[in-house]
Amino acid sequence: MRSCGVFRLQQELVQFLEDFASKKSVFKNKKVFQPSYKPATILHRNDLIEQMAKILAPVLKLEKPSNLFVYGKTGTGKTLSVKDVAEGFNKLVISKNIPLKILYINCKLKRISDTEYRLIAQLAREFGKTIPPTGLPTDEVYKLFFNAVDESERAVILVLDEVDQLTKKTGSELLYNLTRINEELSKSFVSLIGISNDLNFVDALDPRVKSSLSEEELLFPPYNAVQIQEILNERAKEGFAKNKIGQGVIEKCSAYAAREHGDARRALELLRVSGELADRSNNQKVTTEHVDEAEEKIDRDRLLDAVSTQPKQAQAALYSIISTSSGKQPIFTGTVYEFYKELCTRTDLRPLTQRRLSDIISELDMLGVITARVISKGRYGRTREIVVPKTLQAANIRRILQDALNL
Ligand SMILES: Nc1ncnc2c1ncn2[C@@H]1O[C@H](COP(=O)(O)OP(=O)(O)O)[C@@H](O)[C@H]1O
Ligand SMILES: [Mg+2]
Known part of the structure; x- marks a missing residue:
């Protein structure tokens, strides 16, 4: 009977879900693999973090630091390191009561930065202004933003992450206006930090924008396989239960990630998906076979994604x-x-x-x-x-x- 078949399937499904719920996972804390997670330690970036802090240090005396352009391939720790430096400065802002505001904008996010209007409106809102989502002339929104910044004596650092996406969407006019912003301000100043995954981005810019945005430049080089191993080992300690990672797993994830360029994001994704496959296949441990399977799955998903877009x-x-x-x-x-x-x-x-x-x-x-x-x-x-x-x-x-x- 048909209904019997359906019922049996349901029972099997229920059994599967019960088993799944009661089964021990190889993970201890999967959150550590989310993109927004801040790891306990940032390895191999001390020099770059120190250089960045030194470039920005004058801001603590309310002197304008140079604009800074941070670039390097994806997964080289740019976002993580800039956010870490910002956090350090924010601690001083609180303990020493410094009138410094650090704003972070990811230009890849559609609803914030797909038009000049939206981005400037968002910036003005960060300073407490109410701006309608559409309707004002763009010049007016700029004025409201400039006035809002200049309401008091203060320093502002504006981080524009994935800034190459911004010019792709809005042209270089917006960036040009931002690099000229200090001409409009009298009590305050704004320093820019642009971050880009695209190594050729700056060279393609209008020369005036280029020289202003990259007064200082920091290149984040790719990690090598050994460095990625260390990053993965640290994260695995936080994310996996004890003895759940088989021999050679971390090495294989690192080798795969280092093959194209040393991309820590790719390596972490491989390790997470390998863990998920181990869980799904009822294995007690993650094995190198899971890593191969994960590599294939990620490639496959990415290709299907690319085709559908x-x-x-x-x-x-x-x-x-x-x-x-x-x-x-x-x-x-x-x-x-x-x-x-x-x-x-x-x-x-x-x-x-x-x-x-x-x-x-x-x-x-x-x-x-x-x-x-x-x-x-x-x-x-x-x-x-x-x-x-x-x-x-x-x-x-x-x-x-x-x-x-x-x-
Ligand atoms: N040095 C590092 N130590 C620990 N984790 C890192 C390190 N570099 C990158 N990561 C991790 O790799 C992923 C990608 O880093 P991210 O800073 O977003 O790269 P980028 O901005 O250069 O593309 C994040 O999950 C981040 O936590
Ligand atoms: Mg980034």
Whole structure:
């Protein structure tokens, strides 16, 4: 009987959940793996933290410190270190009653910084002003912000984390205005700390903004595998129960994370996901097999994420590739294009030229979803030889694309 089957499934599920609830986890405190968690110790960044503190020190005597530009690849401890220095200064602010305000803004956050208006309004609000979410002329919002800062004698340090995202969204005008802010202030001053994961960001800036923002620069280099091991060991002590991490696990996470560049975030994510997989598979310990599984899972999730956030045309191109690909044999741009054109009429998408589709195919190659090699066909011109890797979860991706394209 059908209902019996459903009932049995439910019972199994209940059993699973009961087992799960009563089972001991390999974790002691999983919170230590959340991005916002502040570790008890920051390893290998003493010099950089000290340099940063020295650059900012004049602020304690209400002298304006140089603007500072902090840069380095993702997961090199920039946000953590800047926040640590800010915390140190804030302690002095309280104990010595210094009129210093440190503001931290992450420019990646949409609701705060996707327009010039929003960001300046948010800054004014930090100084107690009420600003409507829209409606005022931008100049007016600037004025309200400047007046709010200048209400009393004080120092302000404005940290703009992921500042490269800001110029991507709003252009460099906003940053230019912020670097000129002290011309508008008489009782107070503002020093900027810009943080960027993009190493080329400053060079691409308007030279006036560039020279002002990077009066001082600090480069955060990638960690090496041994340094990452030490960071993971510290965090594992806080996060995992005793004797739950098998031999070689930390080493493997570190080696994987150091392979591209020494990214501590990636390493911590690997260790956390490995722990979760160990819990799910009823193992008492995290093993190196879990690390391999975790590495695959993270890559897979990231790829699925990337596919679902691609523009419609790229999704249509990928769908056409997956649909025309027959396994081992490579396919060619022309075949994909025929399918794509037909797909466009089905989905009300404006068809692009074959040449443009070919560009999109090469972008999909760079994303790592497929491989597309240009081959010459003599006097017939060039085409791309497209291969869908066996490891690609084509069925999953197909489902995501069908949803996205309303098929
Ligand atoms: N030196 C370190 N010691 C301990 N944890 C670190 C260290 N550097 C980075 N981390 C951890 O790695 C993750 C990424 O660090 P973060 O400061 O956000 O990097 P970035 O801002 O450079 O991308 C965070 O979870 C952070 O706590
Ligand atoms: Mg950061």
